[in-house]
Amino acid sequence: MCPAEIPDGRQRGYIIPIGGAEEKVPEAEILNRFVELCGGRRARLAVIPTASQLPETGDSYRRLFRDMGARDVDVLKIESREDGSNEDYISALESANGVFVTGGNQVRLTTIIGGTPMAQALRRANAHGVHVAGTSAGATFIPEHMIAHGDSGATPRAAMVQLAPGFGLTNKAIIDMHFRERDRIGRLLTALAYNPFAVGLGLDEDTAAFIGPDDVLEVYGSGAITVVDPSELSKSTIDQVEPGSPVSLIGVVLHVLARGGRFDLVSRQASI
């Protein structure tokens, strides 16, 4: 499930988590930037609506991306583990230059697609240069370590967040969404505290991180991204406290980045 190997002379496609509830009109900033990155009028997109149980989700995005000028938009209706081996869907994915994963329930995404040939195809496609965007549940599922469930609140508390294996497009960040709207900094801090190796990205609604092949992200949209960097963490008590009790953390670094802000996931440097 770790990121697939990038072939010599190629570079990974962009990884684009969106915090949910992004603007959905033809001139919307985030989705237009995605279509443009995928080639604009030459864009061939595949939409994965699996997280959602509303039958119209995939088609709504298809219409929207077509209105934005994308040439081809396929909706891959993966609804069972068997569909995860569907050759037509896999070849549609392989001929796309962008993939969009809708919102819904991220555990539905991993339960249905995890461990299937489609999951492998998606990691391989991204390593070969295909851009992958996801909103809400579709953002959370992107990293190797996925927030499956959790509680609201600003204070980290032991066991307030449930992690599960995600799709493994990157292992440099753990991603949370609807961040300001649902008061999720506590659960993101808890997720990082267990093993402080990754950076936490808390995405507000209508806000996206465009993470380039160089692992530098740039912020688009109307909200902000809260970047939580535990690399200077000197002490944590998460191994000592009971489930539900507050966790002490000393030395967490935090940045808040609005439109145009940048963060390098390797050097851990922020700039505005």
Next chain:
Amino acid sequence: MCPAEIPDGRQRGYIIPIGGAEEKVPEAEILNRFVELCGGRRARLAVIPTASQLPETGDSYRRLFRDMGARDVDVLKIESREDGSNEDYISALESANGVFVTGGNQVRLTTIIGGTPMAQALRRANAHGVHVAGTSAGATFIPEHMIAHGDSGATPRAAMVQLAPGFGLTNKAIIDMHFRERDRIGRLLTALAYNPFAVGLGLDEDTAAFIGPDDVLEVYGSGAITVVDPSELSKSTIDQVEPGSPVSLIGVVLHVLARGGRFDLVSRQASI
């Protein structure tokens, strides 16, 4: 945190999870096999006692490995995140040909060592050929996805297990220990159900999986290993049920392997 890259012409060292409570006498099967693999009388071992809070744990293993004939045994007393950058410890690790991680609390291991230079050095050492064994907590911490906590019982129930990022020596298996003794098949099934890409290994006490560079494991010791393979899983309800409710799973394959049994983590073939 994914496994480090294996240099050309080298092969990864063995990965050796042990289910806890292994026999600790000079003629003990599992620990002798480990010492022998590391070169017998030429073995240079590093012991990481961080999971344990008993001050004598590291020294007890040092005496035992010396009694078994190992030439050098260093105990790396990593007790704080600062110690995770200690150059002496890192160079002791780099000159070892085997690393042994004791039992205790696996969340202590990840909280103290996760994201430090020591964690990187350990992944790099294993990729360069150093054998890494761990017992109990030291076994659980080995994979990319680690069981941090969980409840007992045979039936998988949503949210009965807490996963956290482990040390990432392999992403082909999720490991549980004291397996028969603490009735843990439910929590292992739950851990796999979220994203059925990995194999589950449930290790009884005094039982070890010697996982070779070819990703074939062989069973040593007096108990058994329960191998749970979800690759043929056709349906799961973990995305639908409430926390605490039983999860339906259709098509999980299970093998029970005692001493001498083998399992290939790539082809998913078992043999006895």
